[in-house]
Amino acid sequence: MNLTVSARARRHLTDRALVLRPVHRNGCCGGSADVPVAETGPPDDPAAFDRLEVDGIDVYLDRRLDPTTGWVVDVDRLWRWSRLRVEPDDAQAST
Numbered sequence: 227m228n229l230t231v232s233a234r235a236r237r238h239l240t241d242r243a244l245v246l247r248p249v250h251r252n253g254c255c256g257g258s259a260d261v262p263v264a265e266t267g268p269p270d271d272p273a274a275f276d277r278l279e280v281d282g283i284d285v286y287l288d289r290r291l292d293p294t295t296g297w298v299v300d301v302d303r304l305w306r307w308s309r310l311r312v313e314p315d316d317a318q319a320s321t
Contacts, residue, residue, distance in 0.1 A: 227287065228296035228315055229280050235264075235299045238308055239283060242266045245275070246297065246312060247288035262291055264299045264310035 231244065245267065248260035268286060269275050275286040287293075296315030301308050 227278070227293045229278075229285060229287075230296070230298045230315060231281055231283055231285075232298070232300040234301040235310060236281065236283065238301045238310060239266055243268045243284040243286060244280075244299065244310075245269050245286045245288075246291060246299075247275075248290050260290070262297065262312045264312040266310070 229246075231239075235244075243266070245265045246262055247265070247269070249263045250258060251261050252258045268284075269288075272286065275288055278285050278287065297312050298315050299310055299312050302311045
C-alpha cells in the first residue's frame with residue numbers, strides 16, 4: 227500500500243487518526259461504484275481495518291480497499307470549510 231498524506235491533510239487531521247474506507251455511490255444514469263473516502267478519527271469497528279502509520283499519523287485502512295492501489299489524501303477548501311479528499315496515486319498507476 228502506497229499512501230501519501232499531503233501537508234495540508236496532516237494539518238487538517240491535527241493529531242487525529244485517518245480512516246480510508248469504500249462507500250457505495252450511485253451514478254446519475256444507473257451505474258454504481260465503491261469509491262474510497264477519507265475521514266478523521268478512529269473507526270467504529272477497528273477489527274475490520276488494517277492499522278498502519280504514515281508520516282506519524284495512525285491510518286486505518288478498510289480491508290475491502292485494494293492494497294495494490296496507491297492513494298493520495300489531500301484537503302478541499304471552500305472559504306472556512308474544509309474536508310479530506312482521497313484520489314488514486316497517478317504516479318503509481320502509470321508504472
